[in-house]
Each structure stands twice: as structure tokens, then as C-alpha cells.
Amino acid sequence: MIASAERQLLFLQQLQRLFDEGEFVATYKFALLMALAEISVESNHVDGKLEIPMIAIAEKFAELYWPQTVPYSSGTATEILNQNQGKQTAVVNALLRLRQEGATTISEAKKYSSWPTTLRTIGKTVAEMPVKYLQNFGGTQIPFLYEYPNPSGKIVLNEGVALMLRTFHSFIQQMARAGWITHIRKNKRNSQILGQVDALESFMFGTPRACLTQVSELLRKIQSNKCFYCGTALSNQADVDHFVPWSKYPRDLAHNFVLAHASCNRHKSDMLAAERHLDNWLDRNLRYNAELIFELTNFNSDLKCSNRVAYWAYEQGINIGSHSWVDKQLTEPLSRNCLGLILSP
Ligand SMILES: [Zn+2]
Structure with a gap:
């Protein structure tokens, strides 16, 4: 709309x-x-x-x-x-x-x-x-x-x-x-x-950053110590990334965190992640909903709220013709399919 x-x-x-x-x-x-x-x-x-x-x-x-x-x-x-x-x-x-x-x-x-x-x-x-x-x-x-x-x-x-x-x-x-x-x-x-x-x-x-240690530990477990975006192994150093970028929505939602290489995080920057990442993220949130709610009690952990925020962000991106981040320097135009993905149960 x-x-x-x-x-x-x-x-x-x-x-x-x-x-x-x-x-x-x-x-x-x-x-x-x-x-x-x-x-x-x-x-x-x-x-x-x-x-x-x-x-x-x-x-x-x-x-x-x-x-x-x-x-x-x-x-x-x-x-x-x-x-x-x-x-x-x-x-x-x-x-x-x-x-x-x-x-x-x-x-x-x-x-x-x-x-x-x-x-x-x-x-x-x-x-x-x-x-x-x-x-x-x-x-x-x-x-x-x-x-x-x-x-x-x-x-x-x-x-x-x-x-x-x-x-x-x-x-x-x-x-x-x-x-x-x-x-x-x-x-x-x-x-x-x-x-x-x-x-x-x-x-x-500002938001206190200290509390992200707990997030990082949980995500490392859920993601089997692999980067959310590129899927290769993480070292001890890893970034907690806001899937829907902080610059677009500056609030912490439990389901919006993913763990990624510092380099992947830097490349993604303030962009929305591409359709394939969105698909993985939606799937991750459904699969680990209980863990995210149970472990990350310091954050809003309403899955529906997080999906509505994602819908809003992707819809805005599509309306203004944004590109989405795939990996390294690679981007692609945001596709309308993303909205369907978010809405599908
Ligand atoms: Zn990576």
C-alpha cells in the first residue's frame, strides 16, 4: 500500500x-x-x-x-x-x-x-x-x-x-x-x-550493548557455530547482527538477531538481506522460537511483532526500489516474493 x-x-x-x-x-x-x-x-x-x-x-x-x-x-x-x-x-x-x-x-x-x-x-x-x-x-x-x-x-x-x-x-x-x-x-x-x-x-x-553476550552465546549454539549469512565456520570473534538493520528499526527484538562474521556484517551494512537470507531467517525463527523466547528474556520476543516489522521494512524497500545484500559486494533488487515469504505460515 x-x-x-x-x-x-x-x-x-x-x-x-x-x-x-x-x-x-x-x-x-x-x-x-x-x-x-x-x-x-x-x-x-x-x-x-x-x-x-x-x-x-x-x-x-x-x-x-x-x-x-x-x-x-x-x-x-x-x-x-x-x-x-x-x-x-x-x-x-x-x-x-x-x-x-x-x-x-x-x-x-x-x-x-x-x-x-x-x-x-x-x-x-x-x-x-x-x-x-x-x-x-x-x-x-x-x-x-x-x-x-x-x-x-x-x-x-x-x-x-x-x-x-x-x-x-x-x-x-x-x-x-x-x-x-x-x-x-x-x-x-x-x-x-x-x-x-x-x-x-x-x-x-543509545542502547546498552553489554547484554548482547547472552544473545551471542545462544546464537552460536543455534547456528552450530556457523555464520548466519555465508554458512562457514565462525571464529571466536563474531558480530551479533540485526537482521532488519538497526538503521531502519532501532529497537532490539529477540528474533531479529543473527550471528555473523564481522566481514559479512560489514558488507551487509545497512541493507536488507536478500530473499534467500530472509527465507532462512523466517525458518530459523519458527524452528527456534521457543529457545529465543526462553533464553532472551531481556528483549521483546513476540515472533508476530518481529514478522510485522520485517514486512514493513521489506515493503518499504520494495516500494523505493532498494537492492538487497546477497554476499560480499553482491546485491540484487528486492523482489516482491519477500512479502509472500513473510506472510506464509
Ligand atoms: Zn559469513
């Missing part, structure tokens, strides 16, 4: 207006845009309207804000970044309570008995704040993304909006990240914390 050219242009203009003219008192609006774009990528039905439960948005908020709930230090003060011009945001405070209870990672936090309450608290804030203000331009609501007032407990994306959010996912993520970072920097209350050195982006949005 592709939206008409006019429709896409109008959507981009409205989005641009949102970034240019929208008022950002807190960072919530950036998080809401990022959440809606991600959920659209991870959803099944995107042709028409898309209903999103507030609790699903709250969960995305928790994931987005979690890394930012530890003290940041590069200036003279070591403190938690202020996400608001006034007092700290309710979302950060709700997550801080989980940290105080002892959770150190978001996947741990999700296992705490207070997690559902936390999500409800965050959901309530999301409904009262960014959902109300995101589409507000100078006091006027322009509901180009979702109906407003929204039905209780959910957001309904307008006809075709989910499709548009999928199409422009990476663009929206980059715009929202850049806006969010600028917001944090411009907040005077953060100047003591930030200092001069700037590692802000990787602090706010």
Missing part, C-alpha cells in the same frame, strides 16, 4: 508545522510521536483507521524515558535531566519509583508487581497532556493524526495515518529525537548537568 503523492506531501507539511509551530513545554510530544510511529510499524492493520490502547502508548513512553531516569553527568552537577520547564514530569517520577524499588533495567521493571499501576499512571498523564496538546496550533486543534477529543482509554489514528507513519518512520524518529535533545539542552535547569561535553544523544537514546 502506498498513499497518493498529494496525501504524503500534505502529511509532511502538517508534520513540519507541528515541529515548527507546536509548543513544547515538556518533552512528552516528542515521545508521543515516536510512540505512534513505532506502534504503526508494529501493527497489522494499517490501511484504515488504527485504534491504539492508551496502555500500549504508556508502555512505549516507559521504554523511551527509562534510560533517562538515571543521573546524567558531564557538567558540574550529576542529576536526572529535567524533561520539563517546571517540576520534573510525572512519567519520569513514576519510573523513578520502580528504580527505587530496585529495578535496574526496563525488562526487570516489567516484572515488578507495581508495573501495571505505573503504566496506568503514565497512561493517564499521556491522555491528559500530549494527546491533548500534540495537534494544538496556537490554541486551535488540527486533528490530522487522530480524532480529538479521543475516545476514553485509546487513540484512533485517522484513516491512512498509520500507513503514513510507517512510510516516514525513520524521518519522524530523527526529527523527534533532534527536537527532544534540543529541548533538553535549551532547558536552563539542565545547564549544570550538561556542561560542555556532549554525549547527550547516546545517553538518551
